[in-house]
Amino acid sequence: xxxxxxxxxxxxxxxxxxxxxxxxxxxxxxxxxxxxxxxxxxxxxxxxxxxxxxxxxxxxxxxxxxxxxxxxxxxxxxxxxxxxxxxxxxxxxxxxxxxxxxxxxxxxxxxxxxxxxxxxxxxxxxxxxxxxxxxxxxxxxxxxxxxxxxxxxxxxxxxxxxxxxxxxxxxxxxxxxxxxxxxxxxxxxxxxxxxxxxxxxxxxxxxxxxxxxxxxxxxxxxxxxxxxxxxxxxxxxxxxxxxxxxxxxxxxxxxxxxxxxxxxxxxxxxxxxxxxxxxxxxxxxxxxxxxxxxxxxxxxxxxxxxxxxxxxxxxxxxxxxxxxxxxxxxxxxxxxxxxxxxxxxxxxxxxxxxxxxxxxxxxxxxxx
Amino acid sequence: xxxxxxxxxxxxxxxxxxxxxxxxxxxxxxxxxxxxxxxxxxxxxxxxxxxxxxxxxxxxxxxxxxxxxxxxxxxxxxxxxxxxxxxxxxxxxxxxxxxxxxxxxxxxxxxxxxxxxxxxxxxxxxxxxxxxxxxxxxxxxxxxxxxxxxxxxxxxxxxxxxxxxxxxxxxxxxxxxxxxxxxxxxxxxxxxxxxxxxxxxxxxxxxxxxxxxxxxxxxxxxxxxxxxxxxxxxxxxxxxxxxxxxxxxxxxxxxxxxxxxxxxxxxxxxxxxxxxxxxxxxxxxxxxxxxxxxxxxxxxxxxxxxxxxxxxxxxxxxxxxxxxxxxxxxxxxxxxxxxxxxxxxxxxxxxxxxxxxxxxxxxxxxxx
DNA sequence: TTTAGCACTCTATAAGAGTGAGTGCTAACA
DNA sequence: TGTTAGCACTCACTCTTATAGAGTGCTAAA
Numbered sequence: 001x002x003x004x005x006x007x008x009x010x011x012x013x014x015x016x017x018x019x020x021x022x023x024x025x026x027x028x029x030x031x032x033x034x035x036x037x038x039x040x041x042x043x044x045x046x047x048x049x050x051x052x053x054x055x056x057x058x059x060x061x062x063x064x065x066x067x068x069x070x071x072x073x074x075x076x077x078x079x080x081x082x083x084x085x086x087x088x089x090x091x092x093x094x095x096x097x098x099x100x101x102x103x104x105x106x107x108x109x110x111x112x113x114x115x116x117x118x119x120x121x122x123x124x125x126x127x128x129x130x131x132x133x134x135x136x137x138x139x140x141x142x143x144x145x146x147x148x149x150x151x152x153x154x155x156x157x158x159x160x161x162x163x164x165x166x167x168x169x170x171x172x173x174x175x176x177x178x179x180x181x182x183x184x185x186x187x188x189x190x191x192x193x194x195x196x197x198x199x200x201x202x203x204x205x206x207x208x209x210x211x212x213x214x215x216x217x218x219x220x221x222x223x224x225x226x227x228x229x230x231x232x233x234x235x236x237x238x239x240x241x242x243x244x245x246x247x248x249x250x251x252x253x254x255x256x257x258x259x260x261x262x263x264x265x266x267x268x269x270x271x272x273x274x275x276x277x278x279x280x281x282x283x284x285x286x287x288x289x290x291x292x293x294x295x296x297x298x299x300x301x302x303x304x305x306x307x308x309x310x311x312x313x314x315x316x317x318x319x320x321x322x323x324x325x326x327x328x329x330x331x332x333x334x335x336x337x338x339x340x341x342x343x344x345x346x347x348x349x350x351x352x353x354x355x356x357x358x359x360x361x362x363x364x365x366x367x368x
Numbered sequence: 369x370x371x372x373x374x375x376x377x378x379x380x381x382x383x384x385x386x387x388x389x390x391x392x393x394x395x396x397x398x399x400x401x402x403x404x405x406x407x408x409x410x411x412x413x414x415x416x417x418x419x420x421x422x423x424x425x426x427x428x429x430x431x432x433x434x435x436x437x438x439x440x441x442x443x444x445x446x447x448x449x450x451x452x453x454x455x456x457x458x459x460x461x462x463x464x465x466x467x468x469x470x471x472x473x474x475x476x477x478x479x480x481x482x483x484x485x486x487x488x489x490x491x492x493x494x495x496x497x498x499x500x501x502x503x504x505x506x507x508x509x510x511x512x513x514x515x516x517x518x519x520x521x522x523x524x525x526x527x528x529x530x531x532x533x534x535x536x537x538x539x540x541x542x543x544x545x546x547x548x549x550x551x552x553x554x555x556x557x558x559x560x561x562x563x564x565x566x567x568x569x570x571x572x573x574x575x576x577x578x579x580x581x582x583x584x585x586x587x588x589x590x591x592x593x594x595x596x597x598x599x600x601x602x603x604x605x606x607x608x609x610x611x612x613x614x615x616x617x618x619x620x621x622x623x624x625x626x627x628x629x630x631x632x633x634x635x636x637x638x639x640x641x642x643x644x645x646x647x648x649x650x651x652x653x654x655x656x657x658x659x660x661x662x663x664x665x666x667x668x669x670x671x672x673x674x675x676x677x678x679x680x681x682x683x684x685x686x687x688x689x690x691x692x693x694x695x696x697x698x699x700x701x702x703x704x705x706x707x708x709x710x711x712x713x714x715x716x717x718x719x720x721x722x723x724x725x726x727x728x729x730x731x732x733x734x735x736x
Numbered sequence: 737t738t739t740a741g742c743a744c745t746c747t748a749t750a751a752g753a754g755t756g757a758g759t760g761c762t763a764a765c766a
Numbered sequence: 767t768g769t770t771a772g773c774a775c776t777c778a779c780t781c782t783t784a785t786a787g788a789g790t791g792c793t794a795a796a
Binding site: 396412413431432 | 787
Binding site for chain 3: 024026027028040041044045047048058061062063064
């Protein structure tokens with residue numbers, strides 16, 4: 001039995017009704033609130049069919065129906081109308097991103113937070129990593145008489161820095177020398193090639209000031225490993241409490257503890273299949289691998305940094321979420337992020353560098 | 369009527385019983401579980417007295433007693449035995465701090481997280497600030513062809529850095545020149561003296577490459593303001609869910625939203641009275657100014673960075689918390705932090721710089 | 737001053753009755 | 767053949783009532 005138009009309309013009505021009220025939808029309310037001009041009895045018959053086909057489930061005999069995962073899936077794939085964001089909403093989202101043209105991880109974190117504020121859903125973001133990026137440069141800067149900053153940049157454009165406080169003063173010359181040594185020995189290697197052993201080798205090979213050098217090398221190693229770490233940000237996790245489906249303390253505990261443990265989110269992201277550019281993926285209820293998410297849905301998309309790297313941004317919410325709106329939102333944000341970040345790293349000018357250009361940019365006589 | 373020894377013993381028994389079980393304590397259980405050798409009736413009489421004196425309250429006529437804020441206060445001030453941490457616990461806390469000898473804010477954040485893991489309580493930490501620190505130095509580093517890092521250090525030893533990605537390549541010479549200008553114009557001033565106006569002045573005074581310069585100056589300003597911001601970290605907030613007093617969704621929402629909004633925590637900290645070195649302060653229930661904390665307790669202490677700066681670390685929990693243990697823990701951690709951080713900034717050697725010295729330190733022929 | 741005894745209070749839990757939303761089925765209708 | 771009206775039935779939810787149990791306060795005796 002295929003889904004005829006009437007069944008589709010009824011299914012859509014049920015899904016949307018359930019999304020709105022978080023309560024099982026009965027035949028009568030559909031008869032009333034749609035323009036199908038059918039009696040409740042007819043709709044009941046259709047609902048019976050839809051349930052048999054697996055699109056609906058009934059919590060108990062005398063309740064209305066709620067969509068199954070399959071029902072939501074069909075809705076998302078075939079019934080949902082593309083939500084067109086209002087200019088107001090677009091404005092709001094844009095304004096969030098304008099000021100954030102700094103370190104990559106901060107951007108992702110801030111954008112996640114902002115997005116969470118807009119959708120009222122917990123939002124996660126992940127900074128991209130590549131397996132085989134190579135070290136591009138290492139700088140040692142004397143910040144203070146006894147403080148060194150180690151800055152490592154890699155071929156993908158990511159930059160990490162670490163502070164090192166020493167017991168004794170360091171000579172600027174020693175630093176320059178050390179910088180040279182480091183660059184000679186480490187630049188061009190992939191990050192995975194630079195493990196502690198390799199670094200110890202470098203120490204051994206050179207007799208010079210081993211105390212400082214070994215500390216520095218340790219930091220360099222730390223910075224390199226941090227580039228590799230797939231840092232995951234989760235913002236607005238308490239938003240989940242707004243939903244009536246989380247009216248049970250046990251459930252709240254479970255999901256918040258799940259959120260607290262960011263490794264698990266990393267796992268979610270790690271298992272992701274390939275995605276096309278700009279694609280928005282939806283995982284509904286038990287489609288999720290992780291048991292903690294079986295009664296939630298995840299909507300996510302990727303964004304590009306430069307031409308190779310892909311990061312991820314997405315939201316987690318109850319299966320009953322406003323997919324149309326959320327999918328548009330996630331799509332919009334990932335596209336904006338791509339634009340913002342790829343533009344930057346490839347050299348195209350970001351949309352606006354100064355938050356307040358009329359104050360300063362105008363006075364410049366050289367800037368284009 | 370003063371508190372005689374017997375009343376004290378009974379009060380202590382009630383407080384400790386309530387701390388353990390989160391349930392009103394009845395006369396019978398005290399008669400049984402203490403070695404007072406008194407009948408329940410006698411204890412009932414005493415409890416009546418204690419209630420009259422304001423140390424106990426009764427949720428309803430046929431329930432046991434629970435300590436009032438005043439009761440807890442008396443317990444904390446006079447009855448509580450100093451908890452001596454086991455060597456195991458000390459080990460555990462120490463080990464947490466060993467690896468963390470990096471940027472100040474990271475240290476505080478990580479230590480808070482670790483402490484929260486140990487106490488199972490939400491833990492907050494605040495990095496110190498001083499009003500009148502002056503700018504000590506500004507460095508501009510060319511990290512990448514088009515990426516500049518701005519590093520600002522201030523007289524208190526705090527360091528902030530920012531990344532700036534440009535559209536065009538920058539010359540190393542230009543940077544050097546710019547660094548000079550910046551240092552000439554900004555070093556020695558207090559942070560509050562350096563507002564955007566002053567910075568714009570600098571731009572105007574110098575014609576050179578205003579686009580980059582203005583971006584850089586903006587970042588410098590941002591970094592300076594960030595030093596000023598009293599950054600508050602809160603870790604392990606979901607620990608609060610472990611307590612049976614949070615068995616009400618409304619309460620959970622309230623406290624988690626309170627935690628989410630870090631400004632409010634900042635307020636808590638801002639209103640703090642002067643504290644002696646190493647002192648641990650306890651705010652019980654309605655002793656707290658903030659309405660959201662009226663049914664919670666806060667235990668906090670200060671730590672020193674260098675000789676002037678004081679930061680704060682503490683925990684939030686239900687009034688019924690194990691004060692003895694928590695007070696020791698907070699005291700221990702704040703002392704350790706002081707040792708670690710003041711040692712560092714004053715030049716005394718940190719306890720251990722390399723996590724694994726046997727591997728490298730031993731091979732050095734110069735290090736002491 | 738302490739204790740045993742007892743009536744009393746109040747919560748928490750369970751059981752029972754009533755209500756209402758919603759269904760499934762049947763039979764009549766277009 | 768598809769649609770609709772009608773009706774009995776189911777089940778969650780709410781409200782009420784009964785019961786058990788923990789703990790108290792008071793009184794009178796030791």
